[in-house]
Amino acid sequence: MRKLPRFGREACFVLLLIMLGSAISVISWGYGFGSLRQPGPGLYPFFIGAAIVVCALVLLIAELRSGKDEEPLDTDAAKTLAFMTLTFCLWIAAMPLLGYVIVTLLATCAFCKIMKLEGWRKPLALSAGTALFIYALFDHWLYIDLPRGFLG
Amino acid sequence: MEGLELLYNGFANTFTTVNLVACFIGALIGTLVGVLPGLGPTATMVLMLPFTLPYGPTTGLIMMTGVWYGAMYGGSTTSVLVNIPGEAASVVTCIDGYQMCRQGRAGAALALVAVGSFVAGTIGILGLQFFAPMLGRAALSFGPPEFLCFMILAFVLLANLSAEAPLKGALMIALGLFLGTIGINPMDSYPRFTFGSEKLMLGIDFLPIAVGLFGISEVLMTAIQKYVRPVVSRIRLRELYPNREEIRRSISPTLRGSVLGFFVGLLPGPSTVISTFVAYALEKRLSRTPERFGKGAVEGVVAPESANNSAVMGSMIPLLTLGIPFAAPSAIMLAGLRMHNVEPGPMLFTTNPDVFWTFIAAMYLGNLMLLVLNLPLVGAFARVAVIRPQILLPVISVICLVGVYSVRNSLFDVWVMIGAGVIGVFLRLWKFPIAPFIIGLVLGPTTENSLRQTLLMFKGDVTLVADRPLALTLLALAVAFLAYKLAAPLFGSKRALNIQEGRSL
Numbered sequence: 300m301r302k303l304p305r306f307g308r309e310a311c312f313v314l315l316l317i318m319l320g321s322a323i324s325v326i327s328w329g330y331g332f333g334s335l336r337q338p339g340p341g342l343y344p345f346f347i348g349a350a351i352v353v354c355a356l357v358l359l360i361a362e363l364r365s366g367k368d369e370e371p372l373d374t375d376a377a378k379t380l381a382f383m384t385l386t387f388c389l390w391i392a393a394m395p396l397l398g399y400v401i402v403t404l405l406a407t408c409a410f411c412k413i414m415k416l417e418g419w420r421k422p423l424a425l426s427a428g429t430a431l432f433i434y435a436l437f438d439h440w441l442y443i444d445l446p447r448g449f450l451g
Numbered sequence: 452m453e454g455l456e457l458l459y460n461g462f463a464n465t466f467t468t469v470n471l472v473a474c475f476i477g478a479l480i481g482t483l484v485g486v487l488p489g490l491g492p493t494a495t496m497v498l499m500l501p502f503t504l505p506y507g508p509t510t511g512l513i514m515m516t517g518v519w520y521g522a523m524y525g526g527s528t529t530s531v532l533v534n535i536p537g538e539a540a541s542v543v544t545c546i547d548g549y550q551m552c553r554q555g556r557a558g559a560a561l562a563l564v565a566v567g568s569f570v571a572g573t574i575g576i577l578g579l580q581f582f583a584p585m586l587g588r589a590a591l592s593f594g595p596p597e598f599l600c601f602m603i604l605a606f607v608l609l610a611n612l613s614a615e616a617p618l619k620g621a622l623m624i625a626l627g628l629f630l631g632t633i634g635i636n637p638m639d640s641y642p643r644f645t646f647g648s649e650k651l652m653l654g655i656d657f658l659p660i661a662v663g664l665f666g667i668s669e670v671l672m673t674a675i676q677k678y679v680r681p682v683v684s685r686i687r688l689r690e691l692y693p694n695r696e697e698i699r700r701s702i703s704p705t706l707r708g709s710v711l712g713f714f715v716g717l718l719p720g721p722s723t724v725i726s727t728f729v730a731y732a733l734e735k736r737l738s739r740t741p742e743r744f745g746k747g748a749v750e751g752v753v754a755p756e757s758a759n760n761s762a763v764m765g766s767m768i769p770l771l772t773l774g775i776p777f778a779a780p781s782a783i784m785l786a787g788l789r790m791h792n793v794e795p796g797p798m799l800f801t802t803n804p805d806v807f808w809t810f811i812a813a814m815y816l817g818n819l820m821l822l823v824l825n826l827p828l829v830g831a832f833a834r835v836a837v838i839r840p841q842i843l844l845p846v847i848s849v850i851c852l853v854g855v856y857s858v859r860n861s862l863f864d865v866w867v868m869i870g871a872g873v874i875g876v877f878l879r880l881w882k883f884p885i886a887p888f889i890i891g892l893v894l895g896p897t898t899e900n901s902l903r904q905t906l907l908m909f910k911g912d913v914t915l916v917a918d919r920p921l922a923l924t925l926l927a928l929a930v931a932f933l934a935y936k937l938a939a940p941l942f943g944s945k946r947a948l949n950i951q952e953g954r955s956l
Contacts, residue, residue: 308881309881312877312881316622316626320625323629323644326644327643330641330643334911335906335911335912335913336906336910336911337907337911338902338903338906338907340636340638340639340641340643341643343632343898343899343902343903344629344632344643344644347625347628347629347632348629350621350625351622351625351626351629354618354621354622354625355622357618358616358618358619358622361616361618372675372880375675376675376676377675379674379675380671380674380675380873380876383670383671383674383848384671384869384873387667387848387852387869387872388869390849390852390865391852391862391865391866391869394856394862395862399853399856403849403852403853406845406848406849406852407845407846407848407849410844410845410848410849411841411845413674414674414840414841414844414845415841416839416841416842421842425842425845425846426845429845429846429849432846433849433850433853436502437853437857441502441505441857442505443857445853445856445857445860
């Protein structure tokens with residue numbers, strides 16, 4: 300029996316692009332296509348959306364016909380990716396409250412531990428050094444006023 | 452004579468403390484980045500962009516080019532000593548460079564590479580100095596149809612040269628062009644794809660997207676990969692002397708690589724990477740003893756390294772004369788210049804000649820700085836290669852975060868950066884090239900402007916392009932290239948340049 304082509308993650312992404320391209324074209328049409336003589340605001344994005352759909356469709360067919368399986372991320376790599384992203388998000392959420400120096404110190408320490416830098420002395424020293432460097436660079440060298448949180 | 456006078460003024464402008472420091476910092480950081488596997492010159496240039504904003508456009512341009520240039524120098528160090536290319540343009544150098552290292556000739560290889568890079572850099576700058584103003588004057592005759600057709604040709608070449616699958620390249624260009632349409636259209640003040648969000652009215656800023664795609668995604672990719680600590684051979688200063696035979700063998704390949712690299716640099720896509728493969732293949736073909744290649748032939752080390760240095764200068768020509776970047780680093784430069792309200796293009800030589808000539812003068816100086824830095828400090832740079840990512844990546848991550856926030860004091864920009872970074876990881880995993888996306892994003896508004904002006908000029912009759920010989924030629928070249936690519940598999944053509952290592956950049 301002929302094996303059905305596997306619909307992997309990459310194919311899902313390409314399918315998403317087809318949907319995005321279609322949405323771009325439909326929305327652009329609503330902006331007013333105009334004519335070639337008097338182009339409207341939707342003309343250019345309409346063609347871009349159409350180009351995305353065509354390219355992604357051909358790519359999807361090629362992906363499915365090739366039948367190749369992409370290697371999934373192993374658990375360790377997926378965990379690292381998730382925790383790193385979470386730390387980035389927490390930096391954004393906490394920065395206005397705690398100020399950029401403290402958040403930078405905490406985030407650097409978190410990054411070190413996520414990346415398995417052994418012990419506590421090295422991560423803490425690196426975090427303190429980085430926070431000091433960032434403070435000197437932005438505050439004293441570039442004179443950029445960044446939120447300082449409760450340190451005011 | 453006018454050129455010499457302008458160059459003299461350029462040197463006078465360069466010899467300011469700020470520009471000299473910018474040149475030195477750019478060259479030094481570039482060399483370090485070239486040495487460190489993982490972080491490429493594009494990511495570093497993006498990261499440094501916010502720090503150039505308090506200074507003038509010339510200072511920013513000098514620092515950016517210093518990084519790009521320095522990375523080309525530094526990339527060879529780990530290729531020769533550790534067999535790990537510091538960046539994509541040094542992949543070819545590993546082949547013979549590491550073999551020379553195993554034969555105890557690492558010092559000689561690095562010295563010849565440093566001198567070769569200096570010669571290539573100088574030839575590249577001379578080429579830029581000679582051709583750019585000339586082409587700039589010629590480009591003044593470009594109207595909207597010519598610009599549009601030139602961009603179509605550039606996109607066709609870019610899609611084909613940047614990706615393993617040209618469709619992926621084309622898709623990324625289209626996505627970049629789409630992102631450029633978000634916000635209020637300056638031509639008719641019509642808000643597009645804003646969905647009522649005030650933050651989107653001004654459009655998606657280039658910087659967070661670029662830092663996300665090149666900086667954050669690079670950090671995340673390195674974090675999820677297994678790290679193998681490299682073993683670096685020690686180099687002493689006295690070991691840097693090449694013997695007479697090695698010098699003799701390296702002269703012609705250096706000169707050939709320099710000239711070839713400059714012209715390959717004019718191509719869209721990862722031209723610095725392509726130039727190294729072409730230079731290596733050419734030297735092997737010209738050699739009377741091709742069997743030595745792969746076993747420590749000095750020609751196989753100096754030719755690619757010379758080519759990638761002069762390619763940097765070659766790829767500055769489309770940017771400076773037409774305002775069209777052909778590679779990711781030059782797209783970053785274009786964005787940086789725009790942040791300073793300087794628009795490169797044909798008018799640059801009349802409206803801002805000081806920017807161009809100060810840049811040329813600074814490049815001469817930067818080239819010399821790199822030679823002085825790279826010869827005696829090669830041992831120190833080699834030791835940098837063993838810095839673990841666990842130390843380096845946390846620092847880069849927080850610089851990305853604070854750097855992007857500091858430009859507009861906007862947390863929205865930081866969210867955009869993180870989103871782009873995570874998407875960038877999957878794009879890299881699935882081998883979608885990122886450079887075409889960034890180039891599409893930068894060129895999006897210009898492309899739309901040219902399209903609209905062309906349609907208005909032709910009153911909707913696109914066949915009138917036949918009355919514009921230059922536009923027609925450019926369009927015909929794009930169509931011919933596409934036809935060739937589509938027809939090649941039918942005729943069983945298997946000739947292809949293996950540039951996969953650099954394509955994912």
